Amino acid sequence: MLTVFGTVALDTTRTPFRTETRILGGAATFASLSSSMFAQTSIVAVVGSDMPADHIRAIRSKGIDTKGIVTVQGGKTFHYDSSFDYDLSNRTTNKTELGVIAGFDPVIPEEYAKSDYVYLANNDPKQNIKILQHFQNPKLVVCDTIEFWINGSRDDVIKMVGMADGVVINDNEARLLCKEANIAKCAKKIMSWGSKFAIIKKGEHGAILFTSDNQVFPAAAFFLDEIVDPTGAGDSFAGGFLGHIARRNRSDFATMKEAVIYGNVMGSFAVEDFGVKRLLSITKDDVEERYKKYRNLVQF
Amino acid sequence: MLTVFGTVALDTTRTPFRTETRILGGAATFASLSSSMFAQTSIVAVVGSDMPADHIRAIRSKGIDTKGIVTVQGGKTFHYDSSFDYDLSNRTTNKTELGVIAGFDPVIPEEYAKSDYVYLANNDPKQNIKILQHFQNPKLVVCDTIEFWINGSRDDVIKMVGMADGVVINDNEARLLCKEANIAKCAKKIMSWGSKFAIIKKGEHGAILFTSDNQVFPAAAFFLDEIVDPTGAGDSFAGGFLGHIARRNRSDFATMKEAVIYGNVMGSFAVEDFGVKRLLSITKDDVEERYKKYRNLVQF
Numbered sequence: 001m002l003t004v005f006g007t008v009a010l011d012t013t014r015t016p017f018r019t020e021t022r023i024l025g026g027a028a029t030f031a032s033l034s035s036s037m038f039a040q041t042s043i044v045a046v047v048g049s050d051m052p053a054d055h056i057r058a059i060r061s062k063g064i065d066t067k068g069i070v071t072v073q074g075g076k077t078f079h080y081d082s083s084f085d086y087d088l089s090n091r092t093t094n095k096t097e098l099g100v101i102a103g104f105d106p107v108i109p110e111e112y113a114k115s116d117y118v119y120l121a122n123n124d125p126k127q128n129i130k131i132l133q134h135f136q137n138p139k140l141v142v143c144d145t146i147e148f149w150i151n152g153s154r155d156d157v158i159k160m161v162g163m164a165d166g167v168v169i170n171d172n173e174a175r176l177l178c179k180e181a182n183i184a185k186c187a188k189k190i191m192s193w194g195s196k197f198a199i200i201k202k203g204e205h206g207a208i209l210f211t212s213d214n215q216v217f218p219a220a221a222f223f224l225d226e227i228v229d230p231t232g233a234g235d236s237f238a239g240g241f242l243g244h245i246a247r248r249n250r251s252d253f254a255t256m257k258e259a260v261i262y263g264n265v266m267g268s269f270a271v272e273d274f275g276v277k278r279l280l281s282i283t284k285d286d287v288e289e290r291y292k293k294y295r296n297l298v299q300f
Numbered sequence: 301m302l303t304v305f306g307t308v309a310l311d312t313t314r315t316p317f318r319t320e321t322r323i324l325g326g327a328a329t330f331a332s333l334s335s336s337m338f339a340q341t342s343i344v345a346v347v348g349s350d351m352p353a354d355h356i357r358a359i360r361s362k363g364i365d366t367k368g369i370v371t372v373q374g375g376k377t378f379h380y381d382s383s384f385d386y387d388l389s390n391r392t393t394n395k396t397e398l399g400v401i402a403g404f405d406p407v408i409p410e411e412y413a414k415s416d417y418v419y420l421a422n423n424d425p426k427q428n429i430k431i432l433q434h435f436q437n438p439k440l441v442v443c444d445t446i447e448f449w450i451n452g453s454r455d456d457v458i459k460m461v462g463m464a465d466g467v468v469i470n471d472n473e474a475r476l477l478c479k480e481a482n483i484a485k486c487a488k489k490i491m492s493w494g495s496k497f498a499i500i501k502k503g504e505h506g507a508i509l510f511t512s513d514n515q516v517f518p519a520a521a522f523f524l525d526e527i528v529d530p531t532g533a534g535d536s537f538a539g540g541f542l543g544h545i546a547r548r549n550r551s552d553f554a555t556m557k558e559a560v561i562y563g564n565v566m567g568s569f570a571v572e573d574f575g576v577k578r579l580l581s582i583t584k585d586d587v588e589e590r591y592k593k594y595r596n597l598v599q600f
Contacts, residue, residue, distance in 0.1 A: 087481035181387035184525065205505035206520060218520035218598065220506060225484065257600040298518065298598065300557040 001040050002246040003112045004032040004239070005131050006121025007101060008045040008059075008069060011275060012081040013231050015088060020229075023275040024055040025080060027121035027144065030232035033279040034239025034266040035119070036062040037287050039246035041239075042112050044068035044131065046104045048075035058280055067109045075100035088227050089203070096148060106131040117246040120164065121235055122146045125156035132163055140251050142166045142242050144234065150177045162194030165251075168238040168263075171202045183208065184216075199241065199260065201234050201267075209260050217257045222268035222294050229274045233267040236279060240266030240287075265290045301340050302546040303412045304332040304539070305431050306421025307401060308345040308359075308369060311575060312381040313531050315388060320529075323575040324355040325380060327421035327444065330532035333579040334539025334566040335419070336362045337587050339546035342412050344368035344431065346404045348375035358580055367409045375400035388527050389503070396448060406431040417546040420464065421535055422446045425456035432463055440551050442466045442542050444534065450477045462494030465551075468538040468563075471502045483508065484516075499541065499560065501534050501567075509560050517557045522568035522594050529574045533567040536579060540566030540587075565590045 011025030032043045042065040047056075049071060060066050076099035083092050106127050113136050120128040120143035128143060135141075143164040145157050150173060157177060161167055167190050169177070174186040187198040187210035197211045206221040241263035248255050265287060272278045311325030332343045342365040347356075349371060360366050376399035383392050406427050413436050420428040420443035428443060435441075443464040445457050450473060457477060461467055467490050469477070474486040487498040487510035497511045506521040541563035548555050565587060572578045 089481070181389070184523075202505060205502060206518075208520075208523070216523045216597065217600070218506075218523050219600075220508075220518035220520045223484075223508070223516045223518050254600075261600055295600075297516065300517070300519075300554075300561055300595075 001042060001112070001115045002035050002117040002119065002242060003042045003044060003068070003108070003115040003135070004028045004035065004119045004121055005044040005106065005128065006031065006119075006123045007078045008043070008047050008051070009078040009080055010051070011231060012079070012094075013229055013274065014083040014094075015229060016084070016086050018274070020274050022079070024058060025231060025275055026078065027123065027235040029059060029276060030235035030270060030279065031119055031121045031239035032059065032064050033062055033276055034236040034270070035243030035246070036064050037266070037282070037284055038240070038243030038262070039117070041065070041243070042068055042109075042115065044106060044108050044112065046070045046072060046100045046106075048077040048100045049073050051077045058276070062280065068112060070107070072100040082231075084230065088230055091230070106134075108134045116140070116249070117242055118142070119238060119242050120144070120160065121238065122149070125149055125153050125160040128160050129156065129163060140165050140242070140245060142168055142238065144168050144238055145177070146170075146173055147176060158193050161190055164195055166197040166199070167195050168199045168201065168234070168241060170234055171200050174198075174200050184210065197256065199263075201237055203230070203233070206264065207237065207260055209256060211253065211256075215253050217260060219260050219264055220298055222264050222290065223297060224268055224271065227271045230271050231275065232270045236270035237263035237267040240264075261291060261294055262287070265294055301342060301412070301415045302335050302417040302419065302542060303342045303344060303368070303408070303415040303435070304328045304335065304419045304421055305344040305406065305428065306331065306419075306423045307378045308343070308347050308351070309378040309380055310351070311531060312379070312394075313529055313574065314383040314394075315529060316384070316386050318574070320574050322379070324358060325531060325575055326378065327423065327535045329359060329576060330535035330570060330579065331419055331421045331539035332364050333359065333362055333576055334536040334570070335543030335546070336364050337566070337582070337584055338540070338543030338562070339417070341365070341543070342368055342409075342415065344406060344408050344412065346370045346372060346400045346406075348377040348400045349373050351377045358576070362580065368412060370407070372400040382531075384530065388530055391530070406434075408434045416440070416549070417542055418442070419538060419542050420444070420460065421538065422449070425449055425453050425460040428460050429456065429463060440465050440542070440545060442468055442538065444468050444538055445477070446470075446473055447476060458493050461490055464495055466497040466499070467495050468499045468501065468534070468541060470534055471500050474498075474500050484510065497556065499563075501537055503530070503533070506564065507537065507560055509556060511553065511556075515553050517560060519560050519564055520598055522564050522590065523597060524568055524571065527571045530571050531575065532570045536570035537563035537567040540564075561594055562587070562591060565594055
């Protein structure tokens with residue numbers, strides 16, 4: 001089983017072409033929808049009573065166990081409001097309303113404790129550290145983080161990184177966290193804190209996997225003619241990455257390389273429509289077909 | 301035969317670690333040293349009498365025909381002075397002294413006129429257009445350009461692009477030239493001006509080949525632990541790209557994809573030492589070995 005912990009959110013996303021208000025979003029939502037294409041996925045999160053039941057049903061429709069989603073009556077769901085520039089390459093945060101996730105004391109349903117694979121999606125690192133203690137003996141723990149927590153809780157982020165086996169992080173956030181401009185040096189620093197591998201995501205430029213035994217795997221991004229909404233690409237990448245590893249129940253270098261490509265593939269689906277729309281509509285066959293397409297694309 | 305036209309220059313290159321003054325540089329130098337690993341290469345350029353004879357001898361030592369290098373007695377060689385920031389990722393131009401290349405009326409030795417492959421390296425687009433008329437019936441003409449000419453002679457750059465078969469250009473320069481942020485749209489615009497393919501170079505992020513029949517090939521960069529001097533990486537890429545095509549005497553899509561990888565390989569050598577130092581020291585075996593290494597690196 002793969003358990004994802006993180007935010008299930010309401011997103012207001014503004015692109016130059018369209019604005020969508022309070023749609024289903026959140027790092028754990030994207031990551032679990034993505035990993036559910038590969039492995040049995042459970043989700044742990046907290047939402048307020050303003051979270052439409054339809055949204056949770058949508059997550060459940062992909063076979064995801066949502067028993068771990070706690071609803072705080074009268075509370076407000078985490079709300080993230082952001083705008084993309086004309087090229088959809090730069091995002092500006094307009095508002096981050098933590099709502100019920102502030103001070104959440106994560107508990108997990110008993111049966112989740114046996115999860116072999118755990119993804120700590122972007123969330124308060126203190127909560128991520130705390131929830132780890134609830135798992136009995138996970139084989140692989142992967143985490144992510146963003147600017148918000150690096151700026152506010154850098155020491156906790158570093159502690160979390162040290163407790164995880166691997167980190168999946170954006171290039172700019174890696175630079176901010178590590179205070180290093182060169183991403184290879186960032187990866188080395190992340191691993192010096194205790195993580196065994198680091199994947200630096202570079203958006204449209206793909207991703208690079210670095211391991212503590214000095215192996216490197218650079219992967220170009222899947223090429224898309226058009227991007228509709230980049231939100232959730234990184235979380236979908238992480239879900240695809242860990243999902244493939246969980247499905248194979250192996251994390252040797254060869255499997256991790258395939259997993260990076262599945263991560264790319266899932267990220268490429270996520271950005272084809274607003275919010276989680278595309279992830280909700282794809283099938284396992286679509287995923288395998290795009291994986292093959294990717295292999296063809298980069299082959300020489 | 302492959303003929304390269306462009307600058308043979310004296311470069312002053314400042315990195316945070318070292319400054320080298322008036323070393324051998326220039327787009328045509330890097331491109332021809334690179335292409336000489338693949339195919340018989342001739343070079344056309346103009347220098348001043350301040351160009352040390354040793355520099356020209358160094359070019360000739362790689363089997364390059366330097367009869368096309370014209371020396372203007374009493375003239376000053378093109379001099380480019382630039383500084384790299386702490387991460388070697390951003391370059392600032394300190395000085396561009398055109399010297400003898402201003403107003404140069406390019407002539408080519410008679411035997412060059414039969415060249416099948418022509419690379420118009422970064423240079424005054426008016427001169428690039430003019431020199432094209434000296435070639436009888438080249439199979440493939442590829443050009444590059446930089447900010448300096450886009451800002452000063454955009455119309456001529458567009459005219460040159462239309463006369464070439466392919467363009468090899470940096471992402472930021474493509475954006476500047478095309479007035480488009482998205483690089484796929486840049487490539488389409490470049491091809492709308494008459495070019496049959498466009499390769500957008502993305503530095504450490506690799507390169508993407510776009511063709512007018514809608515084929516795409518994204519390639520990650522070869523991964524290097526350390527970069528000493530990024531100068532000439534793009535020109536070396538172009539030399540490797542066209543060199544491989546000339547060697548195969550074919551420019552179908554499969555060959556172009558291999559050529560992009562050879563371009564990456566040559567760019568990766570160029571940055572391993574200051575100026576042209578590394579390109580002067582490598583052998584054909586080194587090139588093939590790194591090509592294999594690259595294949596291994598990106599394979600999954």
